[in-house]
Amino acid sequence: MGYGQRAVDFIRTLRHPLSTRPGNAFPLDPWAERIIRQIYGPRHPNGSRVVKTAVLLVPRGNRKTTLTGAITLLHAKGPERRPGAQLVSVAVDKKQAKGVFKEVAGMIDGDYAFAPNVGNSAKTVDEARGAKIRDYVSKIVFPGGIEYEALASDAGTAQGRTPSLIIADEIHAWLKRDPRELWGAMRAGAAKVANSLTVVTTTAGAGQENLAFDVIDYARKVARGEIEDPATLPILFEAPRDADWKDEALWHAVNPGLAFGYPDLEGLRQMAREAEHKPSERSIFQRYHLNIWQDHSSDPFVEMAIYDQGDEPFDLADLEHEPCWLAVDLSSNSDLTVIVACWRDPDQDGGYIVHPWFFCPRDNLHRRAERDGVPYPLWAEEGFIEPTPGNVVDFRIVEDCIRDLCERFDVREIAFDPHLARVMMNTLRDDGYPAVEMRQGWVTMAPAIKELERAIIAGRFIHGGHPVLRWCFDNIAVETDKAGNKAFHKGKSRDRIDGAVAAAMAVARAATGEDTRSIYDSDERADGLLVW
Numbered sequence: 080m081g082y083g084q085r086a087v088d089f090i091r092t093l094r095h096p097l098s099t100r101p102g103n104a105f106p107l108d109p110w111a112e113r114i115i116r117q118i119y120g121p122r123h124p125n126g127s128r129v130v131k132t133a134v135l136l137v138p139r140g141n142r143k144t145t146l147t148g149a150i151t152l153l154h155a156k157g158p159e160r161r162p163g164a165q166l167v168s169v170a171v172d173k174k175q176a177k178g179v180f181k182e183v184a185g186m187i188d189g190d191y192a193f194a195p196n197v198g199n200s201a202k203t204v205d206e207a208r209g210a211k212i213r214d215y216v217s218k219i220v221f222p223g224g225i226e227y228e229a230l231a232s233d234a235g236t237a238q239g240r241t242p243s244l245i246i247a248d249e250i251h252a253w254l255k256r257d258p259r260e261l262w263g264a265m266r267a268g269a270a271k272v273a274n275s276l277t278v279v280t281t282t283a284g285a286g287q288e289n290l291a292f293d294v295i296d297y298a299r300k301v302a303r304g305e306i307e308d309p310a311t312l313p314i315l316f317e318a319p320r321d322a323d324w325k326d327e328a329l330w331h332a333v334n335p336g337l338a339f340g341y342p343d344l345e346g347l348r349q350m351a352r353e354a355e356h357k358p359s360e361r362s363i364f365q366r367y368h369l370n371i372w373q374d375h376s377s378d379p380f381v382e383m384a385i386y387d388q389g390d391e392p393f394d395l396a397d398l399e400h401e402p403c404w405l406a407v408d409l410s411s412n413s414d415l416t417v418i419v420a421c422w423r424d425p426d427q428d429g430g431y432i433v434h435p436w437f438f439c440p441r442d443n444l445h446r447r448a449e450r451d452g453v454p455y456p457l458w459a460e461e462g463f464i465e466p467t468p469g470n471v472v473d474f475r476i477v478e479d480c481i482r483d484l485c486e487r488f489d490v491r492e493i494a495f496d497p498h499l500a501r502v503m504m505n506t507l508r509d510d511g512y513p514a515v516e517m518r519q520g521w522v523t524m525a526p527a528i529k530e531l532e533r534a535i536i537a538g539r540f541i542h543g544g545h546p547v548l549r550w551c552f553d554n555i556a557v558e559t560d561k562a563g564n565k566a567f568h569k570g571k572s573r574d575r576i577d578g579a580v581a582a583a584m585a586v587a588r589a590a591t592g593e594d595t596r597s598i599y600d601s602d603e604r605a606d607g608l609l610v611w
Contacts (some may be wrong), residue, residue, distance in 0.1 A: 082128075082158075085607055087112055089157040090149045095184045105186070111146050117312055118150075119159070127274050131310040135300035136317055138334050138515040139367045139396025140342025144278045147246045148182035150278060155183075155221045156209060161243060164272075166227040168246035169265065170593035173231045180217040180229035186211065187219070187224060232258060242270045245277040251284025258290050259454065260445075279316045282316065282368045287383075288453040288550045292372070306538070316603065317370035318576035320384050324365050325351055333369050342368070342539060346453070365591045380528075380555040381535050381581070382565070389535070390544030398422050402592075403488040405481065406584035408577045409474065409499045413440055415464075415547075415577045416472045418480060420488065421585035430539030431586050435578050438477055441466035451575065453550060463547050471535075478503055485512055490590075494584050502521045517584050518538070524580075525564035527587030542582075551578030 093105040100106060107115070114135070120131035130348060137143050154166055155158045158175070186413040188209050211220040217229040232253035245265055248545040252259070269275040285289040298313035300306040313339040316333050323329060330347060331337045337344060347368060354361040374383045401422045410416040416438040425431030439447065439455060444466055448455040458464040467473035506515040512531050517523055534540040542548055554576050558566045567576055567583070 080122055080126070082122055083124075084117040086105065086115050086153055086159045089116065089153060093149060093186050095145065095545065096379060098432060105149060106142075106339075108322040108336070108339045110141075114146070115150075117302075117314075118278075119153075121309075124338050128276065129309055130312045131275065132277045133279065133312040133314060134294060135278065135314045136283065136295055136298070136370055137280070137314070137317065138370050139282055139336055142341060144179055144182050145250065147179070147248065147278060147280055148186055149228060151170040151183050151244065151246060152186060154276075155219070155225050155227055158563055160221070160223065160225060161274075162223040164225045164243040165240055166225065166238060166244040167265070168227075168229045168244075168248060169261070170248040171231055171232055175248065176217060176229040176231045176360065179246065180214075180219075181220065183227060183229075184214070210423055211395050232261060241271045243269070243272045243275045244274075245269055246278045246367040247277065247281075250279060251281050251289070252537060253290065257379055259293075260449070262290055283293050283370040285373045286550075288546070288553075295372075307322055315370075317372075318365075320371055322369070322371070323353070324361070324369055324371070329369065329448075333547075334531060347567055349535065367538050374553055379534060380552065380557050380565075383549075383553055385538075386535055386542075386549070386552055387544070389540045389542045391541060392543055393541060395434060398432065399488055400587075401489060402482075403490045404585050404588040405484060405490055405493045406581040406588065407477070407481065407493060407500065407503075408584075409477070409495075409497050409503070410438075410472050410577065411499060413458065414472075415575050416477055417476075417551075417578045417581045418477065419548075419578065419581040419585045420475075420483065420484060420490075421582070421589040423589055424539065424541060429473035429534070429537070430541065431589060432541045433548075433582050434543065435545055435581070436480055437547050437578065438467055438472050438480075439464055440470050441468055442470040448600075457504040458547055462512070463545060474503060478506065482512070489521075494588050497583075515588075517588070519580065519584075521560070521564060521566060523587075524566060524583065527583040528567065529563045530590045531583045531586045536563070540586075548578045548582065552578050552582075553582075555579055 090105055090107050094103040095105050096103060098104055098106050107156045112135070118133050119128065123129060140457055151166055151168065154164060156160075168176070170179050179466050182435045204339055204430070206232070209222065213219065219227045221227070230478060242265065247262075247265075250262075253261070266277065269277060281291060281295075286292065287296075296314070297306070298311060298315060301308050301311045302313040302315060316335060318324070319332050327348075330344075334342060336342065350360070350364050354364040366373050376572065382419055404421045406419050406421070408417050418436045420434050422432045424432050437458075444455050455464065455466075457467050465476070467476045484490060485493070491513065493507065493512060495514060496519045497504065497516045498519075499569065504514040504516070554569060555567050556569065558568055560566075567580055569576055
């Protein structure tokens with residue numbers, strides 16, 4: 080109905096201070112024009128916009144901030160303006176927010192530069208601009224009571240608004256530990272406004288337990304047709320993980336601006352030459368210039384794409400009569416506590432099946448989610464983690480779970496790191512349960528980690544895609560000694576690797592096949608003498 084065309088026509092009237100085109104005309108290249116038409120063209124019969132959320136995943140250097148500046152002016156001065164509208168852009172921090180703000184202000188000043196000379200007073204300048212630019216608060220006031228403000232993601236004032244336009248810039252780097260609260264508050268405010276629009280512009284991030292991955296993954300599912308949602312427009316310029324990152328044809332496919340001279344092709348070539356010999360530079364190149372989503376750890380234990388091959392579902396009921404080994408990692412205070420059960424895979428030699436039971440303190444669950452940057456409340460709701468009463472994990476509940484597992488499965492051993500576990504081990508032993516020590520030092524854990532690594536790489540490690548366990552594996556940073564022995568440690572102080580440690584312990588005990596139960600604990604007693 081002409082809405083897409085009128086949006087394009089308005090943007091073509093804008094002037095950008097860095098444009099090399101005649102009269103500093105806005106550089107709306109064909110790929111960007113197509114995006115504008117797809118956002119603003121499709122309409123319902125009443126004229127309201129079909130697209131409510133546009134997710135733009137594009138590598139650095141493709142001028143996405145410039146494009147969102149034009150979109151902002153569409154809603155501030157152009158045909159999408161509505162009296163009294165609140166327009167908000169949220170960036171990583173104050174510096175980044177200022178950059179978005181300057182894009183918008185620069186185009187307003189571009190119009191003013193070509194306006195007739197009407198004087199230099201603040202009032203006449205604002206009149207010529209058609210807006211009041213308040214640089215010190217990153218705010219612009221337009222006629223009709225329309226206000227635009229650029230905010231940092233960690234600003235408390237980002238909440239409590241009812242924006243008709245949200246520009247969410249580089250959400251993979253938003254500073255709040257778990258920015259879902261901010262995201263939810265902004266989206267809830269926008270839902271109160273008719274015909275609101277959210278535009279997400281970002282490069283690839285790292286890890287999967289974060290807001291950015293959730294947003295991008297949802298857009299991917301819409302793009303693939305797995306989810307039917309006409310209100311979400313996925314615009315995803317990303318390369319597959321297994322793509323040849325040195326292929327310049329791939330660079331052009333993923334960077335829509337390259338055909339028009341940006342980003343700089345020679346600069347990309349130099350970065351690629353360095354990345355070929357520097358693994359750390361390679362991950363940076365893949366992430367920021369090819370939008371290949373990275374694993375969370377900078378020094379990963381295994382590639383998470385290989386780990387994810389073991390996400391096939393299985394039924395615990397089918398394993399009730401199979402030999403089972405448990406490993407327990409007890410938390411010192413507010414960390415995760417986990418029990419991991421391991422079975423030898425009956426369908427493949429040298430394979431393992433594992434399943435975890437996680438526990439965390441119930442008090443301040445949302446604050447803990449912000450601290451660790453993961454959705455503890457959602458995991459608890461979906462049954463992937465059990466919150467126990469209080470502000471520390473209740474070991475009595477953990478012990479009851481161990482006893483229940485021993486009743487349900489053919490448990491041969493329960494391996495504990497004796498640190499923090501003495502009381503529980505003694506109690507279980509007194510009641511006839513096969514509790515054993517397995518210290519988490521180099522001598523014990525290096526062979527365990529080696530066996531775990533072998534199973535994962537060989538595709539013989541089935542975990543069912545448990546999200547908390549995956550997060551633990553994704554957090555692992557590896558320390559290797561001169562003999563090639565590996566040890567797990569946290570990449571950051573807030574990362575949790577407890578599930579991965581317990582999985583290594585359980586796999587190691589299952590691999591050795593040790594059974595510490597007394598012969599008198601079984602009904603299947605062998606004939607003959609028992610000598611010791």
